[in-house]
Amino acid sequence: MNKPEENNIDNLVYTQKERCRRCYTCVRECPAKAIRIVNGQAEVIQERCIACGNCVKVCSQNAKVFVKSIERVKQLLASEEKVAAIVAPSFPAEFMSLPRHQTFVGMVRGLSFDYVNEVAFGADLIAHKFKSLMEEGEIYKYISADCPAIVSFIEKYHPHLVQHLAPIASPMVATARVVREKYGEDVKIVFLGPCIAKKKESEEVDEVLTFRELREFFEQEIVTPGNTKPSGFDTPLSGKGAIFPVSRGLIQAVNIDDDIYKGDIIVAEGRQNFQEAIREFESGLIRQEHLELLCCEGCIMGAGMTSSVNRYAKRTFIKNYVKKKLEQTNKKNWKKDLDYYLQQLDLNFRFNENDQRMALPSRDDIIETLKKMGKHDPGDHLNCGACGYETCEEHAVAICKGLAETEMCLPYTIESLHESITKLNDSNQKLESTREALKQSEKLASMGQLSAGIAHELNNPLGVVIMYANILLDEASEDEEASEDLKLIAEQAERCKKIVGGLLNFARKNQIKPDELDTEELAKSSINAIIIPDNIKTEVQCKVKNKYAELDEEQMLQLLSNLCKNAIEAMPKGGNLTIRIEEEEENIVFFIEDTGEGIPKENLDKIFEPFFTTKGIGKGTGLGLATIYGIAKMHNGTITVDSNTDPEQGPTGTSFKVTIPRYAKANK
Ligand code: ADP
Ligand code: MG
Numbered sequence: 001m002n003k004p005e006e007n008n009i010d011n012l013v014y015t016q017k018e019r020c021r022r023c024y025t026c027v028r029e030c031p032a033k034a035i036r037i038v039n040g041q042a043e044v045i046q047e048r049c050i051a052c053g054n055c056v057k058v059c060s061q062n063a064k065v066f067v068k069s070i071e072r073v074k075q076l077l078a079s080e081e082k083v084a085a086i087v088a089p090s091f092p093a094e095f096m097s098l099p100r101h102q103t104f105v106g107m108v109r110g111l112s113f114d115y116v117n118e119v120a121f122g123a124d125l126i127a128h129k130f131k132s133l134m135e136e137g138e139i140y141k142y143i144s145a146d147c148p149a150i151v152s153f154i155e156k157y158h159p160h161l162v163q164h165l166a167p168i169a170s171p172m173v174a175t176a177r178v179v180r181e182k183y184g185e186d187v188k189i190v191f192l193g194p195c196i197a198k199k200k201e202s203e204e205v206d207e208v209l210t211f212r213e214l215r216e217f218f219e220q221e222i223v224t225p226g227n228t229k230p231s232g233f234d235t236p237l238s239g240k241g242a243i244f245p246v247s248r249g250l251i252q253a254v255n256i257d258d259d260i261y262k263g264d265i266i267v268a269e270g271r272q273n274f275q276e277a278i279r280e281f282e283s284g285l286i287r288q289e290h291l292e293l294l295c296c297e298g299c300i301m302g303a304g305m306t307s308s309v310n311r312y313a314k315r316t317f318i319k320n321y322v323k324k325k326l327e328q329t330n331k332k333n334w335k336k337d338l339d340y341y342l343q344q345l346d347l348n349f350r351f352n353e354n355d356q357r358m359a360l361p362s363r364d365d366i367i368e369t370l371k372k373m374g375k376h377d378p379g380d381h382l383n384c385g386a387c388g389y390e391t392c393e394e395h396a397v398a399i400c401k402g403l404a405e406t407e408m409c410l411p412y413t414i415e416s417l418h419e420s421i422t423k424l425n426d427s428n429q430k431l432e433s434t435r436e437a438l439k440q441s442e443k444l445a446s447m448g449q450l451s452a453g454i455a456h457e458l459n460n461p462l463g464v465v466i467m468y469a470n471i472l473l474d475e476a477s478e479d480e481e482a483s484e485d486l487k488l489i490a491e492q493a494e495r496c497k498k499i500v501g502g503l504l505n506f507a508r509k510n511q512i513k514p515d516e517l518d519t520e521e522l523a524k525s526s527i528n529a530i531i532i533p534d535n536i537k538t539e540v541q542c543k544v545k546n547k548y549a550e551l552d553e554e555q556m557l558q559l560l561s562n563l564c565k566n567a568i569e570a571m572p573k574g575g576n577l578t579i580r581i582e583e584e585e586e587n588i589v590f591f592i593e594d595t596g597e598g599i600p601k602e603n604l605d606k607i608f609e610p611f612f613t614t615k616g617i618g619k620g621t622g623l624g625l626a627t628i629y630g631i632a633k634m635h636n637g638t639i640t641v642d643s644n645t646d647p648e649q650g651p652t653g654t655s656f657k658v659t660i661p662r663y664a665k666a667n668k
Pocket of ligand 2: 562
């Protein structure tokens with residue numbers, strides 16, 4: 001069963017969307033620019049389409065198809081009416097495998113057509129009509145109108161040239177008139193030919209079957225050379241008109257070999273050539289010549305043929321057919337028929353303007369659109385043609401007209417793809433490092449919770465121990481032995497209290513009291529608060545426009561001097577200690593840098609843990625960085641470290657970076 005759109009004659013050519021694969025070949029091949037790309041898919045704009053079928057021929061996915069007329073022809077044949085088949089002269093090129101034309105005609109009759117006539121006779125009539133026009137000296141301003149796609153193209157895109165279309169019927173319409181003259185007005189007429197555009201050419205023909213459909217029809221009805229009787233065409237039989245599909249135009253078909261005429265006829269075939277000829281005709285360059293234009297490279301290459309290969313074999317077939325046919329033609333009868341119908345029939349035809357031109361977008365719009373595709377100056381116009389348009393500019397115009405999309409530009413799409421990949425890589429990397437940081441801070445947070453709990457529980461008993469140790473110390477006289485022991489108890493208990501305090505700091509259980517501070521002064525005092533060995537040089541570099549920030553003075557002093565202490569301890573043989581102050585957006589940043597031994601990679605994610613130390617027992621508590629971490633957190637800041645231990649990689653040393661929001665509003 002056919003789908004509904006397959007039978008809708010208004011949609012002559014359409015897309016089977018599920019098959020369309022974004023190659024834009026149809027856009028490139030469409031002379032009428034009647035294909036709109038929507039979301040990457042090609043859609044035929046019916047009112048712009050000239051039904052040349054170029055898109056059908058070039059679509060490798062068979063996504064472009066044309067309407068089928070078989071069902072309607074079947075209905076005609078089943079009706080009471082007499083039905084005549086009129087056959088285009090290109091049929092020998094389609095049915096090359098059939099031994100002679102009588103076999104083919106017999107098969108057509110086998111489909112129950114009442115009459116089978118030759119359109120070649122119509123071509124004879126038209127050729128003679130042209131000849132008389134030429135002899136009257138009129139012909140030179142005309143464009144021949146035998147190709148319906150060309151006629152449609154001129155009506156739609158060069159409407160002011162419609163007056164130059166030769167006002168003569170096409171061979172098909174002329175033949176239809178012959179058939180009606182012969183069999184009566186009521187006879188139904190079905191054209192069998194190589195062309196899709198014929199389906200809409202004229203109301204004088206009831207239906208049109210392309211040769212592709214005819215083959216399908218033969219198969220459906222099981223009509224074969226074996227089960228049909230060979231038979232000749234019905235009269236009137238044709239003469240040289242039969243050569244029309246391979247000739248260089250109609251006029252040559254009537255064998256006008258007068259040199260004067262020959263030179264004045266321009267024959268242009270194929271989608272590029274015919275457009276060029278129209279442009280030149282339009283510009284007045286070739287106004288004195290007659291134009292024979294065909295949309296396909298000869299009707300034998302029409303989209304209604306089963307295949308578009310074997311072009312030269314097809315030509316030979318037609319030539320041989322005509323040669324044989326002409327040998328058998330009774331010239332006298334032919335001439336009689338010709339004269340009769342030339343006299344009987346009105347062979348005139350009228351064409352109508354059907355302007356489908358679209359207003360050209362403004363220069364600014366075009367430039368803007370080009371920019372959107374990354375084309376800022378002429379050097380960016382690659383004119384690669386991948387979008388289906390000859391130039392980038394034409395593509396931009398089509399976008400402005402709503403016919404195309406920016407994504408059709410291959411270089412632009414590749415470029416954007418690259419950008420997306422780079423962005424994706426960047427964000428992947430960021431994600432990775434954020435994940436690492438999160439893992440680290442989660443670990444520290446749970447440690448913080450544990451330490452805070454322990455510290456809290458220890459705080460009270462420790463207070464009691466210190467208090468009683470001091471009371472006992474006061475009571476004991478100095479020289480007593482116990483006095484020394486009590487002193488030791490009180491001292492060590494104090495030390496415990498400090499450790500507990502450090503743990504509480506790490507767990508961020510304390511609040512900050514921000515003041516507006518001069519960060520440079522802060523850095524200097526933090527260095528002054530510790531003893532600096534002689535072999536160490538210190539320096540404070542202040543590289544900010546605004547050195548003030550809202551910080552908790554006491555805690556920041558502790559943070560900076562703790563970092564300085566670590567730095568000094570990492571430089572037993574001397575070196576440089578620098579505090580550098582910078583600013584990043586809304587943050588104030590302290591770099592504490594030393595030229596010490598550095599921190600081994602494997603320690604980097606442990607150094608902030610409480611009690612992690614590489615210093616000997618009694619030397620380090622491992623609470624310095626844990627406290628610093630807590631202080632930075634309390635200020636809504638961050639602390640990171642960068643270190644090198646390998647002299648081969650460059651100078652060794654460590655750089656701590658402490659980033660703190662300049663304004664403490666979030667902390668209050
Ligand atoms: P502590 O100083 O009591 O060992 P910290 O928490 O202050 O505890 O430091 C933890 C560890 O981090 C140190 O033992 C040391 O190994 C390492 N460290 C910290 N700062 C530096 C630095 N500037 N250079 C080299 N190692 C450092
Ligand atoms: Mg320390």
